[in-house]
Amino acid sequence: MASTLIIKDLHVEIEGKEILKGVNLELDSGKIHVIMGPNGTGKSTLASAIMGHPKFDITKGEVLLNGENVLEMEVDERAQAGLFLAMQYPSEITGVTNADFLRSAINSRREEGQEISLMKFIKELDKNMEFLEMDLNMAQRYLNEGFSGGEKKRNEILQLMMIKPDFGILDEIDSGLDIDALKVVSKGINQMRGEDFGCLIITHYQRLLNYITPDAVHVMMQGRVVKSGGPELAHRLEAEGYDWIKQELGIEDETVGQEA
Amino acid sequence: MTTQIKLPVDQQTVEAFSQRNGEPNWLSSLRLDALAKAVDLPLPKPDKTKIAKWNFTQFANHTVDSTAYGSLEELPESIKSLIDVEKQGNLYIQRNNTPALLTLSEDLKAQGVIFTDILTAAKEHPELVEKYFMTDAVKVDEHKLTALHAALVNGGAFLYVPKNVEIAEPIQAVYVHDHPGAALFNHVLVVADDNSSVTYVESYLATDDVKESVVNIVSEVIAKQNARVVYGAVDNLSAGTTTYVNRRGIAGRDSRIDWALGMMNDGDTISENTTKLIGDNSFGDTKMVVVGRGNQKQNFTTNITHWGKNSEGYILKHGVMKDAASSIFNGIGKIEHGATKANAEQESRVLMLSEKARGDANPILLIDEDDVTAGHAASVGRVDPMQLFYLMSRGISQHEAERLVIHGFLAPVVSKLPIEGVRRQLSEVIERKVQ
Numbered sequence: 001m002a003s004t005l006i007i008k009d010l011h012v013e014i015e016g017k018e019i020l021k022g023v024n025l026e027l028d029s030g031k032i033h034v035i036m037g038p039n040g041t042g043k044s045t046l047a048s049a050i051m052g053h054p055k056f057d058i059t060k061g062e063v064l065l066n067g068e069n070v071l072e073m074e075v076d077e078r079a080q081a082g083l084f085l086a087m088q089y090p091s092e093i094t095g096v097t098n099a100d101f102l103r104s105a106i107n108s109r110r111e112e113g114q115e116i117s118l119m120k121f122i123k124e125l126d127k128n129m130e131f132l133e134m135d136l137n138m139a140q141r142y143l144n145e146g147f148s149g150g151e152k153k154r155n156e157i158l159q160l161m162m163i164k165p166d167f168g169i170l171d172e173i174d175s176g177l178d179i180d181a182l183k184v185v186s187k188g189i190n191q192m193r194g195e196d197f198g199c200l201i202i203t204h205y206q207r208l209l210n211y212i213t214p215d216a217v218h219v220m221m222q223g224r225v226v227k228s229g230g231p232e233l234a235h236r237l238e239a240e241g242y243d244w245i246k247q248e249l250g251i252e253d254e255t256v257g258q259e260a
Numbered sequence: 261m262t263t264q265i266k267l268p269v270d271q272q273t274v275e276a277f278s279q280r281n282g283e284p285n286w287l288s289s290l291r292l293d294a295l296a297k298a299v300d301l302p303l304p305k306p307d308k309t310k311i312a313k314w315n316f317t318q319f320a321n322h323t324v325d326s327t328a329y330g331s332l333e334e335l336p337e338s339i340k341s342l343i344d345v346e347k348q349g350n351l352y353i354q355r356n357n358t359p360a361l362l363t364l365s366e367d368l369k370a371q372g373v374i375f376t377d378i379l380t381a382a383k384e385h386p387e388l389v390e391k392y393f394m395t396d397a398v399k400v401d402e403h404k405l406t407a408l409h410a411a412l413v414n415g416g417a418f419l420y421v422p423k424n425v426e427i428a429e430p431i432q433a434v435y436v437h438d439h440p441g442a443a444l445f446n447h448v449l450v451v452a453d454d455n456s457s458v459t460y461v462e463s464y465l466a467t468d469d470v471k472e473s474v475v476n477i478v479s480e481v482i483a484k485q486n487a488r489v490v491y492g493a494v495d496n497l498s499a500g501t502t503t504y505v506n507r508r509g510i511a512g513r514d515s516r517i518d519w520a521l522g523m524m525n526d527g528d529t530i531s532e533n534t535t536k537l538i539g540d541n542s543f544g545d546t547k548m549v550v551v552g553r554g555n556q557k558q559n560f561t562t563n564i565t566h567w568g569k570n571s572e573g574y575i576l577k578h579g580v581m582k583d584a585a586s587s588i589f590n591g592i593g594k595i596e597h598g599a600t601k602a603n604a605e606q607e608s609r610v611l612m613l614s615e616k617a618r619g620d621a622n623p624i625l626l627i628d629e630d631d632v633t634a635g636h637a638a639s640v641g642r643v644d645p646m647q648l649f650y651l652m653s654r655g656i657s658q659h660e661a662e663r664l665v666i667h668g669f670l671a672p673v674v675s676k677l678p679i680e681g682v683r684r685q686l687s688e689v690i691e692r693k694v695q
């Protein structure tokens with residue numbers, strides 16, 4: 001089913017400080033969008049606010065998933081409506097195995113009595129772990145506990161592949177990865193690619209885009225999307241950095257809190 | 261200040277009880293001595309908990325008669341679920357003060373293993389019981405409650421494992437508290453002789469019928485040279501029951517004692533768990549989980565004291581506090597002079613689930629020797645909102661997310677309980693209590 005995620009004039013504050021100052025974006029399933037931008041420009045804030053992070057206050061704007069305002073939903077309801085956020089810093093949870101957690105996540109989308117059978121679950125889990133070149137023992141380890149940076153990122157992609165959301169927002173899924181891990185993570189994302197899946201990749205490196213060709217590229221500065229384009233925009237950023245955009249727009253300091 | 265409390269039993273009652281059981285003289289006179297002391301001795305002083313007004317001494321009946329169970333098949337479901345009925349050949353079940361079922365495999369009997377209720381043991385194996393009963397690990401005259409215990413002991417079990425006997429299957433005991441007027445003065449004595457090994461697991465169960473009651477438990481574990489004892493317990497006594505429970509072990513040279521304790525009482529509880537590492541190279545490990553709810557007040561003092569060189573002591577306690585429950589977690593690692601190369605480590609973690617709950621973790625290291633290592637970690641905190649956000653962002657409801665975090669927090673200890681049925685029981689009790 002084709003779906004759309006529309007972000008309209010989104011303003012977000014944290015502890016009284018405005019971080020997002022009117023973000024507008026439209027995502028369709030079947031497409032991969034990329035948000036690039038230097039550190040401190042509000043990218044993670046955007047991702048977290050869409051998912052419903054408890055620390056952020058939405059002061060204005062809407063986020064519509066197929067016409068429904070997700071900002072009125074609880075975090076779990078947003079997930080069940082089809083959103084997924086691969087976090088920049090996934091939490092570690094002692095005593096809860098990766099496998100138990102994933103099964104709870106999958107079953108939360110199913111009616112009582114319709115839970116996924118253990119056999120089917122294990123088959124799917126093994127298949128996806130093999131695809132992501134993960135050690136199968138990681139299924140029985142506590143969720144993210146003691147995982148290396150790279151293992152955590154792979155584990156986020158594993159969850160994406162198991163849960164199969166309509167929209168995946170991937171926040172810095174590429175940071176801290178060596179080249180082999182980067183290839184594996186990209187392979188996972190490309191595997192998800194299709195008519196029924198829309199994706200928003202947040203990164204500040206273009207190297208991920210050597211493996212994933214985006215449909216659209218957006219640049220964030222000062223808590224807004226300041227420029228959008230096709231894949232060629234990413235290449236130009238790679239070659240020339242961000243200064244030309246800042247010059248074009250008369251921005252001196254691109255981070256949040258600085259006015260143009 | 262010692263307030264004079266009139267005890268509900270007098271010398272005649274104790275004498276008559278002892279006679280009715282046909283107890284040997286040493287036990288009768290130990291009881292009477294202890295009773296005299298109980299009148300004057302002060303209550304124990306658990307650090308940071310005031311217990312002067314708690315009821316440890318007033319109860320309706322010293323002993324009650326309950327119906328025994330004829331066979332495993334006759335057990336109520338609540339007990340059956342704890343036991344692997346097919347396999348469990350070594351089992352003691354006590355109903356209030358009545359020994360209600362006992363099985364011990366022929367194989368273990370033939371090897372000289374003794375497993376029976378404590379009062380029978382005092383008659384049939386007086387030399388062994390007299391030698392260890394409140395002589396070494398716990399002393400009669402420590403305070404009012406140990407003296408009262410010695411005077412009134414009316415239940416419990418004795419387990420003796422002879423030299424060089426290694427028992428693979430766990431030995432199990434279930435203590436059922438289902439009579440509204442029953443007081444429990446339960447004594448468990450485990451003696452593991454040189455080079456032996458054994459796992460003992462007990463469950464204390466109560467039904468809702470028990471309103472106001474007193475339970476006073478003393479467990480003594482003697483691990484002789486190169487012996488190995490694993491002691492598991494799930495305490496699940498009722499809200500109206502005030503419990504004093506003292507589990508102590510003495511570890512000889514090269515021996516090891518492991519405790520896995522699920523402290524799930526619903527009533528006010530004073531718990532002491534001490535391991536005395538007497539012998540060189542001895543090893544003590546305590547893992548404990550606690551869930552507090554309602555208005556209950558509890559104090560958990562865990563102590564490992566090192567005399568032996570190269571001795572190692574580890575304490576790990578995880579507690580969850582909800583409603584207006586309050587708990588003190590005292591952890592004491594003590595290294596005596598001469599215990600060179602000893603290592604004392606402890607960790608206490610408390611998770612608070614409500615504004616009104618209280619939890620206090622006090623790690624204490626007392627070290628009289630230079631050449632040692634020691635460490636402690638303690639924290640009192642709330643469920644991490646980032647963890648909940650993470651779990652919920654995968655579609656898991658807030659309630660389920662909290663449940664996962666709480667179970668996960670307790671899992672490192674729960675998973676250590678040595679019997680599957682008891683582990684399951686503990687998980688179920690936790691589930692019920694944290695709902």
Ligand SMILES: Nc1ncnc2c1ncn2[C@@H]1O[C@H](COP(=O)(O)OP(=O)(O)O)[C@@H](O)[C@H]1O
Nearest residue numbers: 014019038039040041042043044045046055256
């Ligand atoms: N939890 C937080 N508490 C306080 N300030 C925050 C928090 N998260 C982000 N910020 C602030 O918001 C701004 C944007 O941060 P972020 O969205 O993480 O940027 P990016 O992901 O683009 O690097 C920064 O100035 C940062 O200091």
Ligand SMILES: [Mg+2]
Nearest residue numbers: 043044088172
């Ligand atoms: Mg970021």
